[in-house]
Amino acid sequence: MAEQNSASGVSRRDFIKTCVTVSAMLGLPFGMVTRIAEAAQKDDNRPAVIWLHFQECTGCSESLLRSTHPTISSLILDLVSLDYHETLMAGSGHQAEKSLHDSMLANKGKYILVVEGAIPTKENGIFCKVSGKTALESLQKAADGALAIIAIGTCASYGGIQSVGPNPTGAVGVKDIVKDKPIINIPGCPPNPYNFLSTVLYYVTFKKLPELDPLGRPKFAYGRKIHEHCERRPHFDAGRFAKAYGDPTHAEGYCLYKLGCKGPATYANCSVQRFNDVGVWPVSVGHPCIGCTEPDILFKTAIADKVQIHEPTPFDSYAPVDLKEKGKGPDPLTTGVIGLAAGAAIGAGAMLARKLPDSPDKEEETHEKDQ
Ligand code: SF4
Secondary structure, X not given: XXXXXXXXXXXXXXXXXXXXXXXXXXXXXXOHHHHHHHHHHOHHHOOEEEEEEOEOOOXXXXXXXXXXXXXXXXXXXXXXXXXXXOOOOOOOHHHHHHHHHHHHHHOOOOEEEEEEOEEEOHXXXXXXXXXXXXXXHHHHHHHHOEEEEEEEHHHHHHOHHHHOOOOOXXXXXXXXXXXXXXXXXXXXXXXXXXXXXXXXXXXXXXXXXXXXXXXXXXXXXXXXXXXXXXXXHXXXXXXXXXXXXXXXXXXXXXXXXXXXXXXXXXXXXXXXOOEOOOXXXXXXXXXXXXXXXXXXXXXXXXXXOOOOOOOOOHHHHOOXXXXXXXXXXXXXXXXXXXHXXXXXXXXXXXXXXXXXXXXXXXXXXXXXXXX
């Protein structure tokens, strides 16, 4: 194995570390690391990739390109033959269009189509055009010859922010248009670059697509809720919740559920496979999860709104954190409930006492007072 991984410039150590990470993400035994590494290095194993951009902000490509230690983008670009990518390719105009056309022709039935962004459908899709063709036309044509499609990001997966009501352009995700090709959704705003890399490496190694969940997401990355591995989970279980941004409960790192964290309803691996190569993700830096991998949460539920938790969780049985906090008394809600219960009990006792006959002792006491 070369010291440097071919043209990517990634050191062998970083390359092997990445293969170990990907193997662990995919839930494969340690022995598979070698097989993944070998598959990744075969020059004749590189699938042709055509990457189309539609209604989007290019954040998905950016999150891929800005990663370092090792350069995930380098590995991905070395792993695939990226024949067309409007943001990255050097060519433009007719030259770029020719490259797209030639690649589709030469790799018909074999290339992977990556779509970034939603597709507008109203008025024949006139709201997004590249090279005189609507996104709708470009997608249908490129999808025809594709082996499989990867919808990267929430916009390509479900329509994203463009599809939020009143959805003036009729924006939809890829799966609403293409019905006859395997489609893998890798949602997220942006998605973790490792989820994309692992999907491609899985395909390159095993020549098949990873197992998907009902929303078309790879189960290895979207099989569990982020809440299950969140570092703030002990606070959730103990009933310790941040109440306001910047207050002591927030500074202490308490659970962000009451600030609107959507973690209990969001399937993704952000709490495990973090971002920016420095091990952070929104919840770790104090911002609630916004549920960006879920079609019914992102942009459809206000950031401050709480999601319903359908599964019973331990925190319900704990007293609110305020009871023990820095000498403060019980919160008004708790006091009210306890007060109501105590009041009802006292009232019931008084009513009962009225109905009972006086005890002999009491009769005696009364008699003594009268004397
Ligand atoms: S509600 Fe959010 S912050 Fe709290 S434990 Fe779950 S994922 Fe973490």
